[in-house]
Amino acid sequence: MRSLLVYPALLLTWSAVAVTHLSGVWLYSRIGPLNWLVTGLAWLVALAVTALMVMAFGLHRRYRHAALSVSLSVLAMVGIAAVDWTSAFVHGYYHWHRDDFRALVEHAEAGRPLPENLRSLALQGDPIVHYGSSSIMLPALTGLVDGATGYMHMTVTRTGAFTDCLGDRCLVRWYLGDGWFWLDGGTRR
Known part of the structure; x- marks a missing residue:
């Protein structure tokens, strides 16, 4: 497994979570309460990608990469939770x-x-x-x-x-x- 090639997947999935939050007002105006489903799905995919990456790194004994994946994901979660996305939009x-x-x-x-x-x-x-x-x-x-x-x-x-x-x-x-x-x-x- 090429360690550095999997990080773009992590970046992409957490970026998708941020985009769903930024466009929350727009999404809600278009699809109503279904925007919670879209946002929830983005979170689920990002968490699943993170978990799969950590497991894959663990299986190959690349614990530093596993720790880095977890750290980047936690940083993304905190960053997404800290921003007032409605204000930004x-x-x-x-x-x-x-x-x-x-x-x-x-x-x-x-x-x-x-x-x-x-x-x-x-x-x-x-x-x-x-x-x-x-x-x-x-x-x-x-x-x-x-x-x-x-x-x-x-x-x-x-x-x-x-x-x-x-x-x-x-x-x-x-x-x-x-x-x-x-x-x-x-x-x-």
């Missing part, structure tokens, strides 16, 4: 699409209908726009009857405050810039 998505978020506000303030590329900013459902004002909600997750979690453009608020989002009380969690905030609502995952 929310901030990253906003900064990646910042110009589109600005254009959406301009369209809303001018009372113009939204083009498709701006409508797709809402991860789930359609943007809720109050034309002529700057109150815009881009749902990422919506409840069955009411409530939402997502991006909201508001004129005045502060983080830690509560506001209404689709009939539910939402926590204003993060300020993203340009009047945009991330709200956590009644659709807790």
Whole structure:
């Protein structure tokens, strides 16, 4: 067994776990609670690859490589558990699409209908726009009857405050810039 050739498998499987966590908000908006199955499967595969590597190294008496595999896997697990992946996704998505978020506000303030590329900013459902004002909600997750979690453009608020989002009380969690905030609502995952 070529010891150094198996480490990319370890890196790949733990990277897949990190990607499922980073894309958790997006996955949940697309497949709902099945995202837990995808994330769980990624963890299971990563743990299985780690266990198989440790057993294979042990059988070939390469105990340092087995210990290194365990150490790298534990480091990956701690790193994945320590990161607030929702924050990373929310901030990253906003900064990646910042110009589109600005254009959406301009369209809303001018009372113009939204083009498709701006409508797709809402991860789930359609943007809720109050034309002529700057109150815009881009749902990422919506409840069955009411409530939402997502991006909201508001004129005045502060983080830690509560506001209404689709009939539910939402926590204003993060300020993203340009009047945009991330709200956590009644659709807790």
